[in-house]
Amino acid sequence: MKLHVTPMTSIVTEALVALRNLKRNKNRTTIALVTVACGLIAYMLAGGFIEWIFHGMREGAIRSQLGHIQIVRPGYFERGIADPYNFLLKGNAEELTQIGKLPDVRGVSERLSFSGLISFGESTASFIGEGIQPKQEGVISDAVYIRTGANLESNNQRAVLLGEGLAKNIGVKIGDNIIMLATANNGAPNAIEVKVSGTFYTASKEYDDNALRLPIDLARKLMRVEGATVWVLLLHKTSQTDSMVNALRKSLSEVEFKIVPWIDLADFYKKTITLFGKQISLIKLIIAFLIVLTISNTQTMSVLERTTEIGTMMAIGSRRSAILRLFMLEGLMLGIIGGAVGLCLGYGLATVLSFIGIPMPPPPGMEVGFTAEILVTPTLMVDAFSLALITTLLASVMPAVKASRLNTVDALRCNQ
Numbered sequence: 001m002k003l004h005v006t007p008m009t010s011i012v013t014e015a016l017v018a019l020r021n022l023k024r025n026k027n028r029t030t031i032a033l034v035t036v037a038c039g040l041i042a043y044m045l046a047g048g049f050i051e052w053i054f055h056g057m058r059e060g061a062i063r064s065q066l067g068h069i070q071i072v073r074p075g076y077f078e079r080g081i082a083d084p085y086n087f088l089l090k091g092n093a094e095e096l097t098q099i100g101k102l103p104d105v106r107g108v109s110e111r112l113s114f115s116g117l118i119s120f121g122e123s124t125a126s127f128i129g130e131g132i133q134p135k136q137e138g139v140i141s142d143a144v145y146i147r148t149g150a151n152l153e154s155n156n157q158r159a160v161l162l163g164e165g166l167a168k169n170i171g172v173k174i175g176d177n178i179i180m181l182a183t184a185n186n187g188a189p190n191a192i193e194v195k196v197s198g199t200f201y202t203a204s205k206e207y208d209d210n211a212l213r214l215p216i217d218l219a220r221k222l223m224r225v226e227g228a229t230v231w232v233l234l235l236h237k238t239s240q241t242d243s244m245v246n247a248l249r250k251s252l253s254e255v256e257f258k259i260v261p262w263i264d265l266a267d268f269y270k271k272t273i274t275l276f277g278k279q280i281s282l283i284k285l286i287i288a289f290l291i292v293l294t295i296s297n298t299q300t301m302s303v304l305e306r307t308t309e310i311g312t313m314m315a316i317g318s319r320r321s322a323i324l325r326l327f328m329l330e331g332l333m334l335g336i337i338g339g340a341v342g343l344c345l346g347y348g349l350a351t352v353l354s355f356i357g358i359p360m361p362p363p364p365g366m367e368v369g370f371t372a373e374i375l376v377t378p379t380l381m382v383d384a385f386s387l388a389l390i391t392t393l394l395a396s397v398m399p400a401v402k403a404s405r406l407n408t409v410d411a412l413r414c415n416q
Contacts, residue, residue, distance in 0.1 A: 021330055022333055051376075056203070058269060060204075068233055068234055068241050070227065076258065093250060099248070127211065131217075132152070132215070135154075144200050151197070151198060163200060163210065166208070178196060180190050180193075291391040336388075350376045
């Protein structure tokens with residue numbers, strides 16, 4: 001009876017032989033595995049730290065200024081900053097109510113953006129203002145932190161919330177009355193007196209140095225308008241942004257509304273991703289070089305020690321392709337085992353460090369430090385494991401080719 005060997009059986013057998021060969025020199029194999037594992041741990045920790053920075057910046061921008069989606073009049077971001085009155089959305093519109101009922105929408109709010117001057121005593125400063133709905137913004141802007149005083153509570157409250165940098169610039173305290181001056185819709189200057197209810201801070205110092213918030217009804221009175229310049233949506237998850245944008249673009253008129261995802265407004269975030277992306281790519285390149293160097297040296301030493309064995313295999317009928325495949329499988333096994341060990345240790349170490357927290361100094365221009373974490377995402381883990389497999393395979397190519405091209409007679413005479 002003839003035994004039928006399937007290709008799958010042959011591959012499994014060759015893999016077992018490759019694994020057995022790795023056990024023949026345990027010290028050298030251990031060094032190779034430690035190199036692969038340590039490389040992956042370093043990559044995961046560095047990549048996880050940067051991923052946490054990205055996550056913090058993204059969520060901070062979304063939950064303090066941008067929301068997940070903004071709905072404006074077409075042309076507002078191109079021309080509306082200079083002429084906002086011609087790009088107003090209707091107040092309490094039916095579309096806004098319908099959007100708020102969508103299952104993926106956590107909160108929706110109207111905002112009225114404007115600018116002007118504030119005066120306190122002899123101090124005067126320019127500002128960028130937002131008329132907001134305090135109750136709705138309590139859900140959307142949960143990354144706007146109150147430094148002193150109290151947050152705004154109702155639409156008709158005669159109070160203002162100042163960015164802490166702006167408050168310091170004009171020297172106001174909680175309870176002080178300030179004068180706000182702006183150009184109204186009819187082109188005439190208009191002023192109101194309001195009480196400072198509190199100061200706030202966000203992840204953006206530039207925003208805190210120039211921004212203030214007041215109830216939207218009071219902002220409408222100051223600007224002598226009805227409506228809002230933007231509707232801001234907060235979703236349950238950032239990952240739902242694209243699907244919600246597509247759904248809104250299908251349901252709302254393109255003539256009346258423009259749907260803008262947060263990423264289109266986060267210019268600083270996109271530049272930061274580009275910068276840190278280049279840095280993590282450099283780290284990845286260095287780790288790959290070290291792994292290739294170590295595995296290539298390990299495989300080359302293995303070929304030299306097993307030259308006579310390779311000659312014997314070819315003498316009894318083994319194809320050169322089988323020799324090539326055997327050494328490639330040995331390299332692949334190093335990548336799989338070292339990668340698995342590196343993933344487990346890297347994830348465990350990242351979890352421990354995140355639980356303990358990494359104290360960080362205040363960023364430039366800020367007064368408060370923060371506690372960093374390491375965010376290991378599934379994408380990062382796949383990328384790290386792919387790095388182990390690709391580098392070990394590449395490192396095995398030259399030694400495997402060298403082994404498969406040995407002359408049979410010369411290989412048999414080696415060490416004799």
